[in-house]
Each structure stands twice: as C-alpha cells, then as structure tokens.
Amino acid sequence: MRPNIISQTDGTMMFIIGCSIILLLLVTVAMIFFCFKYSRKKHPVAENIHGNTTLEVTWTVLPTILVMIMFFYGYMGYKNIRDIPGDAYVIKVSGQMWKWTFDYPETKKKSDTLFVPVGKNIKMEIYANDVLHSFYIPSMRVKEDAVPGKTNRLWFNAEHEGRYDIACAEYCGMNHSYMYAVLMVVSQEKFDKWVKEVPAADSTKKTTDSLNTGGVKDSLKTSTTPVDTTKKTADTNKVKQTPDAIRKDTLKK
Ligand SMILES: [Cu+2]
Secondary structure (H helix, E strand, O other), X not given: OOOOHHHHHHHHHHHHHHHHHHHXXXXXXXXXXHHHHOOOOOOOOOOOOOOXXXXXXXXXXXXXXXXXXXXXXXXXXXXXXXOOOOOOEEEXXXXXXXXXXXXXXXXXXXXXXXXXXXXXXXXEEEEEOOOOEEEEEHHHOEEEEEOOOOOEEEEEEOOOOEEEXXXXXXXXXXXXHHOEEEEEEEOHHHHHHHHOOOOHHHHHHXXXXXXXXXXXXXXXXXXXXXXXXXXXXXXXXXXXXXXHHHHHHHHXX
C-alpha cells in the first residue's frame, strides 16, 4: 500500500527541520567555543591556517549525502502526489471569483461544500472559470493551481472524519482572501446518502446558472440556495463570517 500524502509530507518536513536544528546547534556551539578558545587574550597574534584535506573532504561529502537524502524523500513524496491512484473517486472543482464549486460526475450533483468519504482515494479535477486560482486543502497537504483552459489534478485520502478548510492560494482579485470552502469528511454511508440527497436536475440548474453568468450578483443568488448541509453543522460564528456574508457587506458599500 502506498504511503498517505499527509504522513509522507510531514515526515519529510520533520526530517528537514530535524537536520536544520542539529546543524544550527552544532554551528552555534562551535562558534561560541571558538570565540573563547581563540579570543584576543589567549591569541594576541593571528595565525594563518593552511589546507586540511580530511576536513575539506568531510565537509563536502557529509552535506552532499545529507541533501541527497532530503532530495530522495522529497522526490518520493512528489512522485506519490503526482501518481494519482487509478481507483480514485473523481470530483470536479471549478474556481471562480470568489467561490469553489464541486461537481460529482457520477451523480451529476453540485455543491458549494466538498463532501468526501473517509479513507477513500479522491481525485480532484481542477478548473478555473475566470482567472488563476489555486485549490488548497492545508490539512490534506495538497495544493494545485486552477488555470483557465487547462485541467489540473490532485489526489488525497482523508484518514479522519471531520470538517476542514479549503482555501484559494493564488491572489485572484478583491475578495480572494474570503475565498474559502469547507471539506466535510464523512463515513461512506453518510456520503452515499448525501450524494443522492438533492434531485440532480435541480441542483445542477442552480449552479450552472451562476457558472454561465459568473458575476458576483449571481453567485450571491446561488449562495442562498440550500445546496448542502454544511451551514447546519458549522458553528454560529463561522456562519456569520462566511465569504458570502462578507461579500454582501462589500457590495453594499
Ligand atoms: Cu481564487
């Protein structure tokens, strides 16, 4: 079984941070030690030091091995992220100023919230309807640009049920910083129920309207439709701070 992107990315990160901390300590300790050992009081006259082959070979070979190990971990992680499992469940995501729309090709369902079953490989096909965006799920350690006219892909496997943030990580205009969506990781049973919940034709129409016109006004209209159940599960504070609410405020001004 292939490693999960989350643990693999975190492992590589911890390895690099660990090496950095050890090196920082070594350099700092050596620096302080030399400050005392070669202080002016003890060594009033400076001495020139000539080559030391053993030392030079050591400080060339050891760091080279170290960075090659870092590269190896990084490359294995990159390969895993790029090599999308063939059995992954496909969900399409479209970025537009300033919201994400998720499209489930198997059931023709559309949603403002990304629902996925726990422990299943999910493949995202990423589109942009207007400008560059970047589809980013920090807790899944995946990020990929959404480019108009191009389909990008990523995959992830959520190991635990819960509610996670999805952000836009590419500056895409005035309300970029409010371009958040919600990832809900639920059990397979709940997911199967949810994905069939809203009549397909109904939900498709609402989102397609907003996709075709693309304007902020239309996306506001869409936001009031009960496309998903997230709003019920989100706490009150979060609901007050939804991008749509902020967008409305901005428009009034
Ligand atoms: Cu964006």
